[in-house]
Amino acid sequence: MSRFEALRIHDNGDKTTRCDAEQLTLEDLGEGSVVIDTHWSSVNYKDALAVTGKGRIIRRFPCVPGIDLAGVVAESSDARYAPGDKVLVTGCNIGEALDGGYAQRARLPADVVIPLPEGLDLREAMMLGTAGFTAGLAVLRMLDNHQNPELGPILVNGATGGVGSIAIQVLSALGYQVTAVSRKTDAEAHLKALGASEVVTPEAVAAGGKPLEKAQWGGAVDNLGGEALAAMTRTVVPFGNIASIGLASGIELNTTVMPFILRGVSLLGIHSVECPRPMREAVWEKLSGSWKPAKLDAIATRTIGLDEVAGYCRELVEGTVTGRALVQLRADAVR
Ligand SMILES: NC(=O)c1ccc[n+]([C@@H]2O[C@H](COP(=O)([O-])OP(=O)(O)OC[C@H]3O[C@@H](n4cnc5c(N)ncnc54)[C@H](OP(=O)(O)O)[C@@H]3O)[C@@H](O)[C@H]2O)c1
Structure with missing residues (x-):
């Protein structure tokens, strides 16, 4: 049986885990009706916590980490998929309880797999990855609940992060004024290029402590939780929406x-x-069409190989690098 490259996380039995580079066969992976040749994945902060063992992310050992992937179907016993189909997977417990994206092959239940929508290639799908999907889900839920540009500007915090920078692009393309909130004082030009009409510091949007303060934001996308989210509840206008994403x-x-x-x-x-x-x-359909961010390169700023993932994850949790990385699983990865 042919072998392929993978990272796998093992439980050391003493509340610690280790991440090994291994050669696996399909039989080493969990059950599933669709076998995918994985071409691309990405590194999200959650992946860094899983790979370094700094967070209890993995719920079944051993487990291939990587919470998203895009690739080509190699085998399928499910009628919805045939060899050669381009597909993607985000969330659905991959890289946590199901084997994930940091392996050259994946075997997964058909229900977690999504056909790659027209308008995106495999590489672009993982430049967006879980961060793009999450930002898209937030916008979808806001629009479903009658958010509209007339309500006023949308506040987006954690603005230079993956979710924030995609939310800014999607919302501004939809005609919303976006006020980006960032701790990085040198990020104004970058965030304005993504579509923010205004860039402010967290201190500038801190609200007073009254249950209701001056209503000034049409809605908000919150990546931070805590006091930032509490301030949003006190300052969003009547019938505005706040999407709570992060902590x-x-x-x-x-x-x-x-x-x-x-x-x-x-x-x-x-x-x-x-x-x-x-x-x-629905979210991926939108992200591949009218919501597709124009500046994907600003979201995933570097491409790394599988052999570089563990090091990148270490640097991410140490804070010596920031941002999403695209992971190329094969030298001949197709787009
Ligand atoms: N709910 C979900 O399903 C879901 C899915 C994906 C991600 N998330 C969560 O959503 C959040 C954003 O994800 P992401 O992928 O965009 O993460 P990211 O790329 O790491 O960006 C987070 C941003 O938040 C700001 N930030 C980071 N640490 C902070 C701190 N201690 N205090 C204040 N601001 C801080 C920074 O922006 P500035 O420097 O510009 O301020 C940073 O760029 C994370 O908490 C992540 O765990 C949730």
Whole structure:
């Protein structure tokens, strides 16, 4: 049986894990009706936590990490897929409880696999990856709940991150004014080039402590949690939406019911991992068409090989590098 390159995470049995570079066969992977030749994956912060063992991400050992992948179907016993089909997978527990993207082959249940929509190639799909999917899901949920540009500018924090920079591009292309919030004082030109009409510091959008402060934002995309999210609840206009995505600065939410019952503000939970298939298909359809970001290169700023993934993950958790990396699994990876 032919062997392929992979990373695999093992439980050391003492609450620590290790990530090994291995040669696997298909029989080493979990069950599934679709076998995919993986061409591209990406590095998300969650992957870095899994690979370095700094976070308890992996829920089944041994497990191939990598929470997203794009490739070509090699074998399928499911009628929806045939050899040669281009496909992608984001979320659905891959790289956590199912084997993920950091291997040259994947074997997965057909329901987690999405046909690559026209308008995106495999490489572009992973430049977007989980960050793009998550930003797209946030915008989809906001629009489904009647967000519209007349409500006012949308606040996007964690703006230089993967999710933030894609949300800025999608929202501005849809005609929204976007106020980007970033700690990086030198990022203004970059964020404006992505489509932000204004770039501010976190201090500039900190709200007072009253249950309701001056309503000034049409809606918000929150990557940080904690006080940043609480301030949004106090300052979003009546019937505006807040998409709660991340926890980069905290898991607490100190607010009151007042924004919800006196302003009709909606707090939308964004959970990319177990997103129902119709929603996954809808988001990818949009991202491949009218929502496709014009500046994909600004999102995944470098391409690395499988042999560089562990080192990149280490640097990401140490904070010596930032941003998403595209992972090329094969020298002859197709687009
Ligand atoms: N809900 C879901 O399904 C889902 C899916 C994907 C990601 N996430 C989460 O969403 C968040 C954003 O993901 P991402 O891929 O965009 O991450 P990322 O690329 O690491 O970007 C996060 C950004 O947040 C800001 N930031 C980071 N640490 C911070 C801190 N301690 N305090 C304040 N700001 C901080 C930085 O932006 P500035 O320097 O520009 O301020 C950074 O670029 C993460 O928390 C991630 O875990 C959730």
